[in-house]
Each structure stands twice: as C-alpha cells, then as structure tokens.
Ligand SMILES: Nc1ncnc2c1ncn2[C@@H]1O[C@H](COP(=O)(O)OP(=O)(O)O)[C@@H](O)[C@H]1O
C-alpha cells in the first residue's frame with residue numbers, strides 16, 4: 001500500500017544552509033497494518049508524512065501510495081490517503097456535520113454517496129450526539145473526531161496520523177488509539193507518528209526508529225528486542241540514538257567519505 005525508497009528531503013535554510021531533513025529512508029506498509037514512526041522532535045517524521053500526502057515533494061527517491069507515485073500521480077494519491085494531525089483547524093461556526101460534509105464536497109463526492117458516508121462515519125466514530133454542535137463549542141475529543149472524520153470522508157485505504165495524540169487528555173488519547181485499532185480491523189493501512197514510546201509499543205505492528213532524518217532500525221517490537229538484546233524498549237530506543245551520535249562523531253572526524261560529502265554540500269550552497 002505504501003512504498004518508500006531512498007527518500008530524501010533537503011531544505012534550504014538561512015542558518016543551516018542545505019539541510020537534510022530526511023536522509024535516504026526506505027520502508028513499506030501493508031493493508032491491515034499499523035506502522036509506527038517513532039522519533040524525537042526534528043527527526044523528520046512530519047516531513048515524510050507530508051511527502052506521502054503530496055504536500056511536499058521529495059528531493060530524491062520514490063514514494064508510492066496505493067500504487068500511485070506521490071509526484072507524478074499526486075491527485076490519485078490524494079484520493080487514496082487521509083491525513084490527521086494535532087493542529088487541524090476547526091471552524092467555530094460550522095457544526096460537526098457541516099465540516100465533514102464540506103470536506104466531502106471538496107473531494108468531489110456526489111450528494112447521495114456523501115450522505116451515506118456521513119451517516120456511516122458518524123455511527124462508526126460515535127459522533128451522532130454532537131453532530132449539530134458548532135466547532136466553537138466542541139471539546140478537544142470532539143474536535144479530534146471531526147479531524148478524523150474529515151480525513152476519512154472519501155474512504156481512503158491509507159490513513160496517516162501525525163502526532164495525533166499531542167495535547168489530548170489521556171482519555172481522549174486512549175480513545176483515539178482504539179479508533180486506530182478498529183481501522184486496522186477494517187483493513188486500512190495506517191502510519192502513526194509519535195515521540196511517545198509507550199504508544200508505539202501498545203499500538204504498532206511494526207516500528208521504525210527515526211533520528212536525524214534516518215531510520216536507525218525497524219521491525220516488530222519482538223524483532224527489535226531480540227536484535228538489540230534489550231527488553232526495555234526505552235533503553236533500546238535511547239541506546240540506538242546515542243550509538244548513532246557516537247558513529248556520527250567518529251565519522252565526522254576520520255571518515256573520508258563523509259568529509260567529501262560535506263565538501264559537495266558546501267559547493268551546492
Ligand atoms: N520548511 C522548512 N524549512 C527548513 N527546515 C525545515 C522545514 N520544515 C522542517 N524543517 C526541519 O527539518 C527537520 C525535520 O523536521 P520534521 O519533519 O518536522 O520533524 P519531526 O516531525 O520528526 O519533528 C527539523 O530539523 C526541522 O527544523
């Protein structure tokens with residue numbers, strides 16, 4: 001469903017010059033699977049997810065969603081993907097129903113199909129008791145459900161959750177994880193990014209640990225624990241991060257390949 005190959009994204013930044021935010025990463029996610037991107041702030045998670053949802057173009061590498069290339073077939077990709085973040089704008093004066101309906105229209109859905117889909121979604125996400133409540137009067141939990149419904153209105157097979165639990169109270173966050181599990185049961189392909197270790201531990205079928213634009217390792221929780229001979233996931237995670245930092249320090253000093261890269265980088269700036 002999702003294939004990412006050697007994906008790289010560089011930003012031009014006044015302070016940092018040519019800055020590599022995503023550095024040649026590869027992964028795949030299947031139908032009926034929750035894939036976790038775990039990494040601290042600045043790791044490059046949002047950049048990857050924005051490339052998948054066609055908001056950003058990659059600098060190098062390939063990404064496909066449901067068989068469509070994110071650059072060449074971007075409109076097809078948008079039909080097959082839904083994006084949920086933690087900072088979706090909710091309009092104060094529109095009701096839950098109106099907001100989700102509005103996004104359905106933006107996707108070009110015809111009235112009859114849209115009505116059926118709205119009924120199904122409001123049942124599925126248990127939103128009927130606040131369907132006529134305007135955004136300005138919604139709780140954070142209600143707003144989050146509207147964001148999910150908006151992302152799902154066109155029934156995409158792929159859903160992306162970018163730090164979607166950030167700022168939610170514990171109960172609402174727990175409910176959200178429940179909704180994501182039920183989407184897996186329905187056969188969706190899901191990517192879930194977070195910096196919270198316990199969330200990936202509890203939710204994700206496979207995990208990629210991301211740091212400084214790279215995937216340091218990926219696999220099921222069991223595979224990662226076996227490979228690193230470490231049962232405590234937090235220890236495992238911080239161990240990988242500090243190992244990477246050590247390698248970078250050594251590489252920066254004595255590795256000629258990385259010195260050459262730096263020279264090329266300077267020429268480009
Ligand atoms: N538009 C941009 N211009 C320059 N640098 C950016 C831009 N967007 C993100 N970055 C940088 O790219 C890196 C990765 O950011 P991001 O993908 O948001 O990481 P994460 O979501 O894991 O916190 C960070 O160092 C961030 O400062």
Ligand SMILES: [Mg+2]
Nearest residue numbers: 045046047163
């Ligand atoms: Mg982010």
